Amino acid sequence: xxxxxxxxxxxxxxxxxxxxxxxxxxxxxxxxxxxxxxxxxxxxxxxxxxxxxxxxxxxxxxxxxxxxxxxxxxxxxxxxxxxxxxxxxxxxxxxxxxxxxxxxxxxx
Amino acid sequence: xxxxxxxxxxxxxxxxxxxxxxxxxxxxxxxxxxxxxxxxxxxxxxxxxxxxxxxxxxxxxxxxxxxxxxxxxxxxxxxxxxxxxxxxxxxxxxxxxxxxxxxxxxxx
Numbered sequence: 001x002x003x004x005x006x007x008x009x010x011x012x013x014x015x016x017x018x019x020x021x022x023x024x025x026x027x028x029x030x031x032x033x034x035x036x037x038x039x040x041x042x043x044x045x046x047x048x049x050x051x052x053x054x055x056x057x058x059x060x061x062x063x064x065x066x067x068x069x070x071x072x073x074x075x076x077x078x079x080x081x082x083x084x085x086x087x088x089x090x091x092x093x094x095x096x097x098x099x100x101x102x103x104x105x106x107x108x
Numbered sequence: 109x110x111x112x113x114x115x116x117x118x119x120x121x122x123x124x125x126x127x128x129x130x131x132x133x134x135x136x137x138x139x140x141x142x143x144x145x146x147x148x149x150x151x152x153x154x155x156x157x158x159x160x161x162x163x164x165x166x167x168x169x170x171x172x173x174x175x176x177x178x179x180x181x182x183x184x185x186x187x188x189x190x191x192x193x194x195x196x197x198x199x200x201x202x203x204x205x206x207x208x209x210x211x212x213x214x215x216x
Contacts, residue, residue, distance in 0.1 A: 098206035
């Protein structure tokens with residue numbers, strides 16, 4: 001999933017996940033794909049945008065409510081991935097929970 | 109600037125800018141660097157995170173208030189860059205203004 005997210009009218013919620021990876025793949029790529037697929041099947045999921053370069057990775061997922069974000073956070077497969085993230089995949093990360101107040105789209 | 113942003117305790121604000129570029133550089137890289145430098149000098153600027161791959165670019169800037177975001181939006185050099193963005197550099201983009209409610213940092 002490498003496109004732009006089509007989200008409904010605000011307000012809705014965004015989870016901004018910025019990370020720096022450890023060296024090597026160590027099963028990360030496969031798990032990341034699986035988590036995107038699983039997230040997109042959750043109740044309240046609105047879309048996802050993701051980009052990664054040498055410096056940093058940023059994934060933003062969009063949700064209808066804080067409750068949906070909480071349920072996804074507690075998902076057992078997601079929790080297992082979070083544990084692997086802390087122990088193996090990420091040198092560091094920042095996770096931010098936001099309320100989207102306004103948005104604006106442009107298409108050429 | 110390719111690192112993680114060190115932001116103060118919430119609440120604060122995030123501008124999530126996701127974009128897909130047109131072909132070729134066309135002066136984009138130089139202007140992007142200049143805009144990051146200029147943004148970081150603005151009153152209320154708290155930090156910036158940016159990543160780009162073949163699919164998508166995501167830049168998140170953090171601010172102390174909606175007022176600071178508005179002043180930066182109206183900055184004349186930034187306005188000129190916005191015009192070039194619409195006419196030349198971007199196939200499409202989404203801009204979202206958010207209030208960061210919570211954050212969580214991890215360092216290995």
